Amino acid sequence: MTRIIDGNDVASDVRDGLGDAIATLEDDGVTPTLATVLMSDDPASETYVSMKQEDCEEVGIEALDVELDPDAPAEKLFGTVEDLNADPNVNGILVQMPVPDHVSNRDVIRAIDPAKDVDGFHPENVGRLVAGDPVFKPCTPHGVLKLLEDADVETEGADVAVVGRSNIVGKPLANLLVQKADYGNATVTLCHSRTDDLAEKTRRADVVIAAAGVPELVDGSMLTEGAVVIDVGVNRVDRDGESTLVGDVDFESAKEVAGAITPVPGGVGPMTRAMLLYNTVMATGRQTDVSVDLP
Numbered sequence: 001m002t003r004i005i006d007g008n009d010v011a012s013d014v015r016d017g018l019g020d021a022i023a024t025l026e027d028d029g030v031t032p033t034l035a036t037v038l039m040s041d042d043p044a045s046e047t048y049v050s051m052k053q054e055d056c057e058e059v060g061i062e063a064l065d066v067e068l069d070p071d072a073p074a075e076k077l078f079g080t081v082e083d084l085n086a087d088p089n090v091n092g093i094l095v096q097m098p099v100p101d102h103v104s105n106r107d108v109i110r111a112i113d114p115a116k117d118v119d120g121f122h123p124e125n126v127g128r129l130v131a132g133d134p135v136f137k138p139c140t141p142h143g144v145l146k147l148l149e150d151a152d153v154e155t156e157g158a159d160v161a162v163v164g165r166s167n168i169v170g171k172p173l174a175n176l177l178v179q180k181a182d183y184g185n186a187t188v189t190l191c192h193s194r195t196d197d198l199a200e201k202t203r204r205a206d207v208v209i210a211a212a213g214v215p216e217l218v219d220g221s222m223l224t225e226g227a228v229v230i231d232v233g234v235n236r237v238d239r240d241g242e243s244t245l246v247g248d249v250d251f252e253s254a255k256e257v258a259g260a261i262t263p264v265p266g267g268v269g270p271m272t273r274a275m276l277l278y279n280t281v282m283a284t285g286r287q288t289d290v291s292v293d294l295p
């Protein structure tokens, strides 16, 4: 019987645990605050930001909503980030990507104070993660590790195929999985668009994590019996004239072979959202020297 790993359930446990940590902070007179900065009129970006704000409010994190005209000069965004860096009441800063073409993504990431970089994308935080001394783990890879933990998946000594080498998912995930740490100690094969014979790599893996942004790239024929399959992909496709969401895994064929699998939606997505809250609470504890127990 294939286990369906329920991301909503695990995310809800993380949120409950964060509620206790937030209560501890409140007892010390501290309200964790996340500033979201939106410099876009793309409806998807607007939706992502409002979801993040709702998530914050639900657990007791204050959400500071900063919206900038997408046509404003880049200096406007950098000035805003500088002000938020300096504001002692702001604990976390999230600039919703992508920013307009006239603003450099790379420079925005570097402008955020690493202590408030709850996305974990600043080079200082990336470097610490690679060096085995992470502070903020990027939300999606961290969420994937939590799912593996909840499903009692032993990564030590396991062969793991990560499909996708982006800076926000594939690369940090591969780095976390090889660390000498809990839910690390794996042997990781990091696959990407130039990988030769992807199926041969995934078939060898005890755990397959798909983050390629290609609808249903990994199907059952590419898996070994009993493999654990984590599907990070979120792709909108047209099926029989209807728009629907699918992952990077062909769920129906994969579930016939897998030992455990995440669905889309309801797998990694809720975890990404929960881990942003986690990083914000962690940032708040570190900045205020209040000791908080994180879930």
Ligand code: NAD
Pocket: 140, 163, 164, 165, 166, 167, 168, 169, 170, 191, 192, 193, 194, 195, 198, 211, 212, 213, 214, 217, 232, 233, 234, 235, 268, 269, 270, 272, 273
């Ligand atoms: P990206 O486009 O930045 O990177 C995709 C990676 O996949 C690249 O490294 C590329 O080399 C690799 N790739 C592309 N085609 C491939 C192929 N045929 N075979 C092997 N590798 C291939 O994407 P991303 O930002 O890492 O996101 C990946 C997917 O995960 C997307 O569907 C995205 O929407 C989704 N995503 C979901 C969450 C979530 O919370 N669920 C969070 C982030 C991203």
